[in-house]
Amino acid sequence: MTDPSARLLGVTDVQAGEPPPPPRHWEADVLLRDGRTAHIRPIRPEDRQLLVDFYSRVSDESKYYRFFSPMPQLSERDLTRFTHVDHRDRVAFVLLVGGAMIAVGRYDTIEPGEAEVAFLVEDKHQGRGIGQLLLEHLAQAGRERGIESFVAEVLPDNQAMIHTFRDAGYQVKSAYEDGVVELVFRIDPTETAIGVMQQREHRAESASIEKFFRPRSVAVIGASRRQDTIGQVLVRNLVLGGYTGRVHVVNPSADSVSGMPAWDSVADIPGGVDVAIVAVPADAVQDVVLDCAAKGVHGLVVISSGFAETGEEGRLRQRRLVGLARSYGLRLIGPNALGIINTDPEVSINASLSSVMPPRGRAGFFCQSGALGSAILEKVQNRGLGLTTFVSAGNRADVSGNDLLQYWEEDEATEVVLLYLESIGNPRKFSRVARRVSRRKPIIAVRSGRSSQGVPMGHAVRKIAAPTEAVDAMFRQAGIIQVESLEEMFDVAQLLAHQPLPRGRRVALVGNSDALGLLAADAANSVGLVVNKQVALGAEATADDFEDALDAAIDDPEVDAVAAIYIPPLNVSGEDVANVLAAVGEQSDKPIVTTFLGTEGVPELLRVPDVAGSSAGRGSVPSYPAVEAAIRALARVVEYSMWLRTPQLAAGDEELVDRDAARSLVNELLMRHPGGRDLDHSEQQALLAAYGIELWDTRPVSTLEAAVAAGEELGWDVVLKATADHLRDRPDLAHVWRNIDDAAEMEHAWATLFALITDAERAGFVVQRNAPPGVPVGVSTMEDPLFGPVISFGIGGPLTELLGDRSYRIPPLAAHDAQDMVREIKASPLLFGYRGSEIVDVAEIEQLVRRVAQLQNDLPQVRQLQLPLVLAGADGAAVLGASIRIEPVLDPRSDSFVRRLSTPPGDTIPD
Structure with missing residues (x-):
């Protein structure tokens, strides 16, 4: 057993001299279980007083649980030993809120590869998932320092701490001796441990967003009596939108605003405040943060502009704002935001600059552009689409699309997710979360700057080195329906929100216009749909004719979807045909789209009443002004349906992988060559062999x-x-x-x-x-500074490079991802017997792609890997050449093995 006095304080005396500084990425903002933020960083020698103050607030019981004996105070020697660590064998993290220490966790190496780990959390902050967060960060630091397993000694009565270790997803072994439970576990990032971490991340991020959408009280800071001010608009929209909670206004220069008493500051408001809507000059926002933190506000919606969108000075102001808000536990939407909306009648909050309160619907909408936000809301209203919730995040300095995806995944009212993206701050996490959400709810996205890879000034993200095709591939992998414009987004959304998914690509065309029928058939063929049935009813067709034809098409087992084309004769309203379309659409288990009267959206005549209160219920038939738009929307939904039906199978090559050997080789080489270098042939062979790849x-x-x-x-x-x-x-x-x-x-x-x-x-x-004869193919990977690993595949030779005929994916790959990569290049017929040639062993090529992807996913130190010449023959594939470069990892991937809130590149996070 370890000496109790050393449990928290370390088992060795302080070494002479200053230890090297810890890695920069060990410092981060984090999200706690209740959705509030905190700051984690390595302990520092100057933290002595913070530690003394923290320890004085910890109860005697918690101290006893930690030390197994009464320790009312820490001695000067203890304080010195505790705050002076070497960040290698002795590592300690502190958790801070508002500059105060609320928890500390550490590990001390017992022997090579094994360390003792322990935590102490201030009593009033226990139950917020802090111990689990500390364990994640300590485990990652330990892995980087060569630690393989942790040991923890816990008193049997300390069940909360025992559960912290057991619930982490590791394989924990326990023993009982001398009244103490000893827990031992390896800290490998297993699938189970990563899954547990991601579930906790999901719950915390979802909780933080829910409090924005369901506040019991809102304070408008910067409210004004003048009609033409932003603050006045915000107050008016909250009141006219029917907000069911309490609205408070803060304006030290007025007694009342819009008939409500005006308070000098947030602190003066009686009762609690959940969300603050901020509309004050940019240089005054930081003071507002401090006032809101003192009041216990959960989050801020910062409408104010004058931040990163204005240049370098504004960018620095934005960094300070985010760091300050997070350091006090607050989440922030904006700055330069349009605001938020929740159409739920129980809340009915319009905390935005838009006077449009959209109807209740089935879609959640996230956009980053405040300028486009108002236009988007008007378009939604005009189409009768309806929304559940809406967020315009402006500069997206804190709350991002990833947070909204986590919330909408759990929100039962939201069935479709709409994203207008101008930048992606953490695409690796975005891909992971979106893959999961897309299995439950369709995601439709418009991505601006797609060809230029440019982002607005207010968005600070790392530079993208990967080509546009790789980003598009990430969206496809995640099942995201990527569209070209906002118009097409709404075209697809109104179909997904109201009609069932198609089971396949077979379409029936039913209409009373031969010309439009031909246009529809051409459009279907051009987007990969198969017209299995085409019924021309003639210009004089009646409602009964339409009903019979639609019923027959829906009952046909060779039909998966129906497009109804209706152009009314002169002096005919078409109401009887509309009644038929609405009745059939409500009962059909196959999707129906129409060009009813050339209208756009969901016309009143084609709506089905919704018991949930939405403007148009399930079964309502969407209409399009042009048959091409209707067919294109249907094709997008078909692709999503096919993606859903694709089995998500793992690669299945685990038995061929020796990760430990690969990591050891790379780490040894980087120790000898800290700046990195290209591997020689024997080193390439050894690294590839660890993943079952034979290099000739x-x-x-x-x-x-x-x-x-x-x-x-x-x-x-x-x-x-x-x-x-x-x-x-x-x-x-x-x-x-x-x-x-x-x-x-x-x-x-x-x-x-x-x-x-x-x-x-x-x-x-x-x-x-x-080598045996074969088709030359090439596989290559790179470590993108923003996306992490990227893999590409193509036929070998200069024509592939000139024509850009390569497929891309973001590891990790499922089995079907590799299959799709091989088949989607234009030259793929060369692999499948083109013009009578021999069919190659495609399964071997797919396996090679999976293994290379796994290698790149496991080893971020591999900066670039190329297999430029692989001969694919009928009996296998010969890897004839390779080039591999390794470099040290200066910044971790944006989606690593610990929970952290993203920080723009170059930012420093204040205490």
């Missing part, structure tokens, strides 16, 4: 004698080839001589290639065993 032997040669020796060593039947890029990508030049079986043939090959190639000394000649 290659012998670099610069003389004929060396080439002959290499041929003899390899047993002949070899090739001599030039590997320099300027030769390999020139199909008009011969750079390979095959089937060399002896020294004489090698001499002939050497002389011939030297004669053909100008500047042969720079050709980079190598000798290699002769």
